[in-house]
Amino acid sequence: xxxxxxxxxxxxxxxxxxxxxxxxxxxxxxxxxxxxxxxxxxxxxxxxxxxxxxxxxxxxxxxxxxxxxxxxxxxxxxxxxxxxxxxxxxxxxxxxxxxxxxxxxxxxxxxxxxxxxxxxxxxxxxxxxxxxxxxxxxxxxxxxxxxxxxxxxxxxxxxxxxxxxxxxxxxxxxxxxxxxxxxxxxxxxxxxxxxxxxxxxxxxxxxxxxxxxxxxxxxxxxxxxxxxxxxxxxxxxxxxxxxxxxxxxxxxxxxxxxxxxxxxxxxxxxxxxx
Ligand SMILES: Nc1ncnc2c1ncn2[C@@H]1O[C@H](COP(=O)(O)OP(=O)(O)OP(=O)(O)O)[C@@H](O)[C@H]1O
Ligand SMILES: [Mg+2]
Ligand SMILES: [Zn+2]
Numbered sequence: 615x616x617x618x619x620x621x622x623x624x625x626x627x628x629x630x631x632x633x634x635x636x637x638x639x640x641x642x643x644x645x646x647x648x649x650x651x652x653x654x655x656x657x658x659x660x661x662x663x664x665x666x667x668x669x670x671x672x673x674x675x676x677x678x679x680x681x682x683x684x685x686x687x688x689x690x691x692x693x694x695x696x697x698x699x700x701x702x703x704x705x706x707x708x709x710x711x712x713x714x715x716x717x718x719x720x721x722x723x724x725x726x727x728x729x730x731x732x733x734x735x736x737x738x739x740x741x742x743x744x745x746x747x748x749x750x751x752x753x754x755x756x757x758x759x760x761x762x763x764x765x766x767x768x769x770x771x772x773x774x775x776x777x778x779x780x781x782x783x784x785x786x787x788x789x790x791x792x793x794x795x796x797x798x799x800x801x802x803x804x805x806x807x808x809x810x811x812x813x814x815x816x817x818x819x820x821x822x823x824x825x826x827x828x829x830x831x832x833x834x835x836x837x838x839x840x841x842x843x844x845x846x847x848x849x850x851x852x853x854x855x856x857x858x859x860x861x862x863x864x865x866x867x868x869x870x871x872x873x874x875x876x877x878x879x880x881x882x883x884x885x886x887x888x
Pocket of ligand 2: 745747803804815840
């Protein structure tokens with residue numbers, strides 16, 4: 615006969631029948647008996663079917679949250695934009711912003727299709743109109759959906775490429791560009807601010823921008839750009855190579871224009887506690 619003291623008493627949803635404890639929910643056995651070396655019988659608790667299912671569910675959720683935390687850590691989203699979401703972004707004060715908000719939210723709702731087709735977005739407009747903010751809403755939402763996202767700009771990318779030239783670097787330039795080219799979603803903030811030409815000559819950065827974007831184009835992976843410049847301005851005013859901009863044009867299946875006053879002006883009106 616089972617001595618309940620051996621198993622520290624019954625837990626919730628359990629009943630004893632003969633020598634065995636059963637789950638009252640799934641009817642499964644909750645004990646396992648082993649013959650010990652010294653000849654005595656040992657009793658151990660085991661999970662019934664419903665406990666095992668619950669355990670697996672929790673384990674799956676734990677892994678999902680860990681994956682999201684890892685992606686977030688590597689995403690390079692700037693601190694200022696880490697907590698921005700579609701759900702905590704106010705609309706109603708600027709029509710072009712609201713339109714972009716709607717399209718970009720819809721973009722995230724169709725993430726599977728978007729990724730499969732390599733559809734990107736080009737967010738264009740004056741300073742402070744919310745482009746980086748919306749790009750961060752997209753990035754944060756896609757991370758919550760467990761996609762790998764890298765949020766960066768060409769200053770950072772070229773800085774990282776230069777770091778690979780250091781003999782102590784354990785990453786090669788090829789590997790770094792491969793990583794950037796194949797990540798699920800890439801956000802390039804502020805394209806067009808780089809110095810593309812010096813004394814009429816293409817700078818090294820110009821070649822690297824082409825290299826990264828061309829690889830991404832070939833991989834057919836979605837890229838989200840923000841810029842103060844239109845695509846023709848990237849060529850005519852910023853001196854970017856025509857063939858680079860031509861690829862951006864095809865990668866950015868939607869161009870969303872932001873107009874109006876800077877949100878930064880509004881933010882200065884916030885009452886301060888000092
Ligand atoms: N709808 C909004 N409601 C409140 N604050 C916002 C909204 N959109 C943007 N902001 C905030 O306004 C500031 C400026 O926005 P953001 O950085 O996105 O501008 P931007 O268009 O990227 O400008 P720039 O071209 O200078 O990079 C940020 O702090 C951002 O979080
Ligand atoms: Mg910005
Ligand atoms: Zn059970």
